[in-house]
Amino acid sequence: MRWFVKLATSSAVMAALLWWTDPVIVANQLRGADARWLFAALASLTLLTALMAWRWQHVAQAFDIRISFTQAWREYYIAQLANMALPGGVVGDVGRAYRIRRQGDLVRAAQSVAAERLIGQISIFALMAAGFSCALMIPGGAAWPVWTWLAIAAYCIAMCGAVVFARGTSASARFMRLTLVLLKAPRMIGLALVITALLIFSFYACARATQTVIPLADLATLVPLILCAMLIPLSVGGLGWREGAAAALFPLIGASPGAGIAAGIAYGAVMLLAALPAVLLALKPTQTHPIPHTSKMDVL
Template identity: 80%
Template sequence: MRWFLKLAVSGAVMAGLLWWVDPMVVIHQLRDADLTWLCAAFVSLTALTALMARRWQIVAQALGIRLSFAHAWSEYYVAQLANMALPGGVIGDVGRAFRIRRQGDLMRAAQSVATERLIGQISIFALMAVGFAAALMIPGGVNWPVWTWLGIALFCAALGSAVILARGASASARFVRLALELIRAPRLIGYSLVIAALLVFSFYACARATQTIIPLQDLATLVPLILCSMLIPLSIGGWGWREGAAAALFPMIGASPGAGVAAGIAYGAVMLLAALPAVLIAMKSTQTHPLPHTSKMDVL
């Protein structure tokens, strides 16, 4: 029932957007999309899966879970496709935690998945915070409305609350301490910076493919805001909310709402295509892979 509810919400939001904007503009921009830029987005998203899997492997190893890169990569593919197709956006992550429990235990497996996801969210929010800080100091960019600055203030308040919470002795405090400790590791900082940059580039490439050029000075603010809208749980794979955020924000860079909808649809389609190798992985094996020996892939 929840799946149908969220599917209905995504469908209703998309229908409302197409009613609000000129649907012919959206169709025209998608029909004439530049395949070169779409391919660039596909390659970027494919690289992202490998890098996020590697980040998860590092986190899992820090928790004492022996996980090869090849195993982590295949599990990440399956989890991504499940998150896109099923409600909540976390069912795939629950599944990969359950499937690797034999390499450690279910608690540590769940902590590895949750910590890696949290590090990813902190990274993209941190990039957005840096972008808005730069927007305050460097003139000539988008004139952001008051609500965006309130959002940044709330993020800073939430981060401060997390630091205070980490001083406690509860299970939540220990989890937050673990995440804050791991995110300071040089390797994870490097991976997270590259992942955040590739996320932004992937959407930028889809916008370019649909004839919209996002100014470079606005990439670290506009794109993270659009991508963060996909975290709204009442949808399937972020459909509807992502396009709505793009439609609302694109006029701030001189583009039409229809261009934002087209860019969002292109991004969602390329994301789905980039996750399709998960189908082959699921067909090859319906149970947890045995732990493979360490290979050259483990030294990415």
Template identity: 55%
Template sequence: MKRFFNILVSLGILGLLIWWADGAAVLAHLQKASVGWLLLAVLSLTALTFLMAKRWQIIASALEIEISFSRAVAEYYIAQMVNLVLPGGVAGDIARAVRVRHEGDLTRAAQSVAADRIIGQSVMIAALGVGIAVALILPGGIPWPAIAWTGIAVGCVVVATAFVLSRQNGATGRFLYLVLDQFKDLRLMLLALIITVLLIFSLYASARATGTVIPPAGWFTLIPLILSAMLIPFSVGGWGWREGAAAALFPLIGASASAGIAMGIAYGAMLMIAAMPGLYFAMRATASPSAETRNQMDT
């Protein structure tokens, strides 16, 4: 029932947005989409999968879970495909943790996946915070409201709270300490930064494909906000919320709401195309006669 509800939410929001912003205008943007820029978006998203798999492999290794890079890539592709077609956006990650529990135990496997997600989102949010702060301090650019400082303050409080909790001896404290300790790994941080830049570029390329040029002032402000909207759990693959955020934010850069919706639809379609190898890896794993593979794919 919950899955059906999330699907209805995504379709309902997307349908209302297209109706509100003029469906003909949205369709016009999509019909004129640049194949070259769409291809760049797919290539960027494909590179992201390999880099995120490497990030997870490094984090898992810190937890004494040894996963080969090829295995990490396959698992990441499968998880991405599941997250894009099932409501909530976390089912694939849960299954990813269960499948690699044989390399350690379920607790450490789950922690590796959770830490991977937290570190990725933390770097994106940090980039957003810096981008918003610079935009508020420097004149010109996107006219962000002063209340944006509140969001930055909340982010600082969250980080401080996490640091304090990491000093506790409970399970939560030990996990947070593990996550915060990963930020000392310069190799991991460089990887996370490259991933953030490529995420931003993939959405920028989708905007260019549908006829909108997002100015530099929006690269680390507007784009991360749109990407963050995809984290809202009441959806499937971020559909609806992503387009809604784009429709609300695009007027800040002088673009129409319909252009924002078209960009969101193009980005969602490129996400699906880039995640298609997940079907191959899933079918190959389930078709393998080896006992090891069957254990890995028992979910």
């Protein structure tokens, strides 16, 4: 029943968006999509999956969960497809934590998954905060509405709260403290920069494919806001909310709402295509091999 509600919500939001805009324009932009840019987005998302799996492998080691890159890569692919196909966007993550529990225990496996996801979200929010800070100082950019600044302020407050919370002695505080330590590690910073850049580029490429050029000055602000809309749990794979955010924000760069919807649909389709190897990986029997012990300091 819950799955049906979320699917119905995504469908209703998409229907409302198409009613609000001109569906013919959206269809024409999708029909004339440039395959070269779509392929670039697909390649970017494919590399992105490998890098995120590598990041998770190192995060898991910090929680004394030793998995090979091959296993992390396989589990990440399966989790991505499940997250897109099932409501809520976390079913796949729950599954990968459950499947690697034998490498340690379920609690630490779940913590490794949660920490990796949290590091990813903090990274993209940090980029967005930096982008909006630059927008304040550099004139001539998009005229951002007040609610965007409120969102950035809320992010800064949340980060300060996380730092204060991490000073506690509870299990949750220790988890947050280790996550923040991981976030400051040079390897994690490098991975975060590359992963975030690939994530931004993949949406940019889908927008280019559907005849919209997002100005470079707005990439660090516009795209993260659109992608963050996919985190709304009342959807299937972010469908509807992603397109709605794009439709609302694209006019700020001189594009039509329909162009935003087309870019969002193209991005969702490429994401699904990029995750399809998970079907083959799920059918392939798993083989586990002993992983050399790695200390937490080696990970950092």
